[in-house]
Amino acid sequence: MDYTKITESPSNYDNLEQMDTHTILESINKEDQKIAEAVAKVIPQISKLVDMTAERFLKGGRLFYIGAGTSGRLGILDASEIPPTYGLPHDRVVGLIAGGDVAIRKSVEHAEDDPKQAWKDLMKYNIDSNDVLVGIAASGTTPYVLGGIADAKENGILTSGVTNNPGSPLATGSDIPIEINVGPEFLTGSTRMKSGTSQKLALNMITTSLMIKIGRVKGNKMVNMQLSNTKLVDRGTRYIVEELGLDYDAAGKALKKYGSVKNAIEALK
Structure with missing residues (x-):
């Protein structure tokens, strides 16, 4: 060829x-x-x-x-x-x-x-x-x-x-x-x-x-990311603050409860 x-x-x-x-x-x-x-x-x-x-x-x-x-x-x-x-x-x-x-x-x-x-x-x-x-x-x-x-x-x-x-x-x-x-x-x-x-x-x-x-992103955020370290937990918490207007502590508790940014937003919206 x-x-x-x-x-x-x-x-x-x-x-x-x-x-x-x-x-x-x-x-x-x-x-x-x-x-x-x-x-x-x-x-x-x-x-x-x-x-x-x-x-x-x-x-x-x-x-x-x-x-x-x-x-x-x-x-x-x-x-x-x-x-x-x-x-x-x-x-x-x-x-x-x-x-x-x-x-x-x-x-x-x-x-x-x-x-x-x-x-x-x-x-x-x-x-x-x-x-x-x-x-x-x-x-x-x-x-x-x-x-x-x-x-x-x-x-x-x-x-x-x-x-x-x-x-x-x-x-x-x-x-x-x-x-x-x-x-x-x-x-x-x-x-x-x-x-x-x-x-x-x-x-x-x-x-x-x-x-x-395939729906793994919302807006411009990684809403399904694994919360495998402190940096990513902080990022996920800030995403929830931005999306729902919660204070940082409440957003952090929501993230921990629901396991992902996407699940937290869907549950609390």
């Missing part, structure tokens, strides 16, 4: 080791400013994914991310924030990485090279046609991700691919390709930089808009 491997293209900068620190940082920042513009161009595809995922989510479906290396870690990071931020069980948005949990901290040699492993990992969760699978790979060629996407499609599961190489196998093999062209990396081939940042932005957009669509 003929496509341009933008993620492997030479940097727009050279002789990096001869740059002073300020020039290095200024150049990285100049490249980073291109990322949001690149993400903006794929909003139509992200919107389609969110709407189709929301339909399935409201029927009990789940969202799965698969990836290797930086891409896998970003999927896990996004998934791990859903329970504390939105109060959903940990198994509604699931991030899987080639090599298993040990690969979150340390690279696992050749873990991404097995095209059958992702489906084995997904089957542990009994993934089915109510669910959605998003593969993440800057290169768009990672066997672990491509294999998982192909197997999911064969089983009637909606698939999407987040990649930084337009026209790559991941893009052409997914139902909803999200092709974010951020251009060459400042450090040639270092996709943890612009490519990784663009993926993080896209995943933020996917799950934040999904949670809004």
